[in-house]
Amino acid sequence: MGNYHTIATVDQVPSGTLKVFRVKGKRLAVSHVDGSFYAIDDVCTHDDGPLGEGALKGDEVECPRHGARFSVRTGAALTMPAVAPVKAYRVRVDGTHIQVELP
Amino acid sequence: MTVPPPTPAANALRDDARTLFNALPWPKAEDEAWRRMDLSFLEPERFVPGATADLTPGAFMEGEATSERAGEALWLGTKIHARLSPEAEAQGVVFGSLAEALSRCPEKVLPFLGKIVPPETGKFAAWNTAQWESGLFFYVPKGVSVALPFLGGHGAGAVQGRAIFPRTLVVLEEGAQATYIEDYTALPAAGENLSSAVVEIALAANARLHYIHLQRWPAGWRHFLKQNARLDRDAALHTLVVATGGDFGRADFGSDLNAPGASARLYGLVFGDGEQRFTHHTHQNHRAPSTTSDLLFKAALRDNARSVYTGLVKIAPEAQKSNAYQASKNILLSKGARANAIPMLEILADDVKCGHGAAVGSLDDDQRFFLMSRGLSREEAERAIVEGFFEDVLQRIPVPGMPDRLRAILDAKLESRG
């Protein structure tokens, strides 16, 4: 079990948006979908490049370079050319702080 | 003895480099050459130039007696500790501070400084050329051959938030022969530091140089190195690079084989553990006929360490009858380790022999089983295999005592955990 670290504040991630933040040496893409917050690694498993510039479509993020889609909730790879999931983190909200669980 | 001020030419080099540095952007992940290195944490400009503390001369290549060397020139941080044997001095060897050499014998330095790794090469090269303070100059005159090795050092004490800019220029005139070992290290300290280094090597016709480059920065250091060697007719360069230190680093090494008969051998040993990230880029530029190059880069990675090896062998149309080989061998020792190997060939001449190979794999299960069945513990067996992995490179170092020194450095790292 890890500890929760604050990564952003609630008003930094409005509903329907995805933004990249840094915490403890990692880059995470934080999204706000249907009232909940989610966090995944900001790395497309297809080409190791950043995901954060991709479009958020519902609860999926589309990598801008080759169109691979991932679930922002679970990190699952949904379409080619991605075949491996991206890591997803447990998220909780403490007051106005969005926190992610890190090892 | 006072040191005369730098010449106008030396100042001009710095000024031009400063202008270039200001004009160039920092590399981005989108740039092909930097694609696999995450630079977003670097924020290079938060580091303040200059070391503020020193280490002792003994911290470099500790335990080696000075009688086994022809000289030392060690940047301890804010000052240099230099010694040259009387014999070498009598032969006309110059070995010491680059700034001093620029002032005292600029005619030996200026034809080469900033020409072999021009500041135009990139942001880091320009940064170093504008900022360097701790420079080393190693010069061997025509026909002089020195058997004992020279030791150069670039280091700092326990510093935090500093950027240092080691600069080395090696010039061997026609027929000169020497062995030069360089050690890069600092005292451990909490916090981050940065080193942006440049090494230039010029070998005139028939010159022969053994160059050993040890990178042993402690945790918290980020390391960037641009090294290039220019070889003239029948010149020969043997280089060994050993990289074990720092949090992450990118080191570029290579040779321009500019005249017939030039030959370069480049060996690399990389050992990463913890969260270390190493990127090495090599170049073998064949620009003249009958030139040869041979490269063998070996990396062993443990824990979550990562190594990226990229390299380019280029054979120009006029470099007929050249031979080039390039090999990258990688073993992964833990689940989290990663290796990328991207060896590249661009061949524009036909009467050549050129090849390359790359391999990435885990520890050989059969070998481990064999050793364990002979009474070694699992850890001892794995250590023996990794030592064996590095051995064929270590055996190719014809500098007395060096293979053992390097084995000790690698073993120390193998034994330490975390």
Place this chain on the structure above:
Amino acid sequence: MSSKTDLQELGKDYQYGFHDSTENYTFQSGRGLTRDIVERISEMKKEPVWMREFRLASLDIFNKKPMPTWGDTKALGDIQFDNIHYYMKPTDKQGRTWDEVPEGIKKTFDRLGIPEAERKFLAGVTAQYESEVVYHSIRQDLEKLGVLFLGMDDGLKQHPDIVKKYFGTIIPPADNKFAALNSAVWSGGSFIYVPKGVNVPIPLQAYFRINSENMGQFERTLIIADEGSFVHYIEGCTAPTYSSDSLHSAVVELIALPGAKIRYTTIQNWSKNVYNLVTKRAVAHANATVEWIDGNLGSKLTMKYPAVYLVGEHARGEILSVAFSGKDQHQDAGAKIVHAASHTTSVVTSKSISKDGGRASYRGLIKVHKGAEGCKSNVRCDALILDDASRSDTYPTMEVDEENTSVDHEASVSKIGEEQLFYLQSRGLSEAEATLMIVNGFFEPFVKELPMEYAVELNRLIELEMEGSVG
């Protein structure tokens, strides 16, 4: 035209063929690519709404995507997108007279023994080529097995459910600029579905259904091999093929479901005005095998990197790539294998020859994802440069994120060995004969994978190329 009626006779599946539905339209595609043209293409083909929307969305992506920053960027920069006809009736395409066909090409046809009717078609003199009746009987056999083998247009019309399930799932339009282009304006290509457990006994060839639309600019091919099935598909031909279209951008998607095997053989010999930029990718599920046999002889620039994604345990990918690059040519080919499941294996063999100033490049990727344990990959690239005007490049990438792996790559570049030449000459062969023998030996691993008639043609073509007498 009588040829159209013959095609209609060939089988009921052809009654909805492209030809009769376009008889009455007055649409004439000008140069350049607009939304209007894409809509008209879909309309003329009477496509379902989802395909029209797919095309339009792809057009948006094509317009937004930048050109690649890698590869032969200089040659790519010469493509004039605004000067291309993105859709033309085959009969409206600019042909040439037999007199205009270069002597070298005619000679090649002679040496390869190409039948008369085919010659005119291949040389760009006629727009149609009448298929053999043998195709008709093969199709009846296939129907008995439940195998679907149709043009892509017909496949979409007659089997929309299968097509919709797989189309664009292996290569999404956003994959790269040229995949987006193809996704917007695709026409022609093959659709193949092989049911569970069916072994298709003879290679299916695009050549069976040859006409201009099958040698089209923007072919789209989709092959699904259901569990445990086997199919071998062959496209292209060894004979030099003239195309008035300078940009060819095809997309090929293969799906090998668990236990299935697909072998896809391509030989392209496009005329030297063609930019041949192809995206070909396969997904192999558990215990499935995909083999790409890829021969590149023609075109001004070919950029093509057949790929196999191994997504199920024990899947296997094999890629055999051969390139011959002559004067003013750049064959930029290679292979991509992604190991995304444990115990998957791959073998890549690449052989290239560059001569007379040609440039042959190998670009490859072997990627092993973390968690894909016990995978093994072997890559071997050999290149021959035959003179000092030519060039050979090798750009392999190995990305290994899993410790329990074995990935090996080796490449060599050289000219023909003097010792070998000397040995053969000492046995009475002339230097030219000895060189040819060595070159044939060099390509032998590829040639032996081809059906007999292709192998024979290819050997003759190599002989011609080495004589330097091909136009």
